[in-house]
Amino acid sequence: MDDARRARLTEWLRAASGDAALAIGGMTLLSGGAIQQNWALDVSGERSWVLRTDNAATLAVSHGRAQEYALLRAAHAAGVTVPEPLFLCEDPSIVGAPFFVMRRVAGTAAAHRVVKGETFGGGREACVRALGRELARIHTIRPPREDLRFLGEPPADPCLAFVADQRSALDRQRHARPVLEWGLRHLERTAPPPVPAVLVHNDFRTGNIMLDERGVTAVLDWEFALWSDPHADLGWLCAKCWRFGNDAQEAGGIGPRAALYEGHGGVDDARVRWWELAAHIRWASIAVDQAERHISGVERNLELALTGHIVPGLEWEILRMVEARNAA
Missing domain, CATH: 3.90.1200.10 (Aminoglycoside phosphotransferase (APH), C-terminal lobe)
Known part of the structure; x- marks a missing residue:
């Protein structure tokens, strides 16, 4: 992700989280995800998040990020073990496509x-x-x-x-x-x-x-x-x-x-x-x-x-x- 997008993302996360001092210390594209991109965010305050957004091409049967965020919220409320959903952004001008942010969890899916x-x-x-x-x-x-x-x-x-x-x-x-x-x-x-x-x-x-x-x-x-x-x-x-x-x-x-x-x-x-x-x-x-x-x-x-x-x-x-x- 280029510097301009990273700067826009930082400002957006500050507003969404209510933390005016928020800073992104590290940002790494995670492996896997042929349809979606997942970025690990290391955020000030020892917070570990994941940003999920679209790849260049998607499948027609795949939900958009707003819909997936709603599903994640419903599952979380039902007691399903999912990463806690935090923020949703439907403005494509921030990182190039809609995205949502969730807490990062430990473990392996390999x-x-x-x-x-x-x-x-x-x-x-x-x-x-x-x-x-x-x-x-x-x-x-x-x-x-x-x-x-x-x-x-x-x-x-x-x-x-x-x-x-x-x-x-x-x-x-x-x-x-x-x-x-x-x-x-x-x-x-x-x-x-x-x-x-x-x-x-x-x-x-x-x-x-x-x-x-x-x-x-x-x-x-x-x-x-x-x-x-x-x-x-x-x-x-x-x-x-x-x-x-x-x-x-x-x-x-x-x-x-x-x-x-x-x-x-x-x-x-x-x-x-x-x-x-x-x-x-x-x-x-x-x-x-x-x-x-x-x-x-x-x-x-x-x-x-x-x-x-x-x-x-x-x-x-x-x-x-x-x-x-x-x-x-």
């Missing part, structure tokens, strides 16, 4: 470390049990909510709404994706009965959860949240594509599925398995979109380009999962 570690969150079973409890708290947030009205009306049937949304996403692609279409048709034919929609994080997975040896320190990245079936979050976390090679530990590569279910309570395993297949289809569709951001020239980025190469592996897993479901 997936390759988390899935290999035996002590994060107090051990594998304790950790995923705690993740189940976090999801249960998220799922206590239910419509209608005036502060979350940007989410729109909840779907009458979250499963069929998912199928329709993904079909529309595939119809926008430059190239046909017959395996994804085939998987969607299977989901459509086997959709379970509808349940009342609740708030779903919609990206609750290893890599978006901060952990230390004592437990969960933060649930991050709320830009995809929506009203849906609570089992969607469980299926997303259990999807093989988010186990980062540690496939034996079905809950995010961290621990056993049964402990996750226990932590959440009231889980329908068959419904989770439906959403697990849905997760692979959705991630494949997102991966195609990510690659298009690079291919189009809007945002030249090696990570985005490489993301497109995971699609065949996801398609293979979709074929395997559908075959297994048909044989059951």
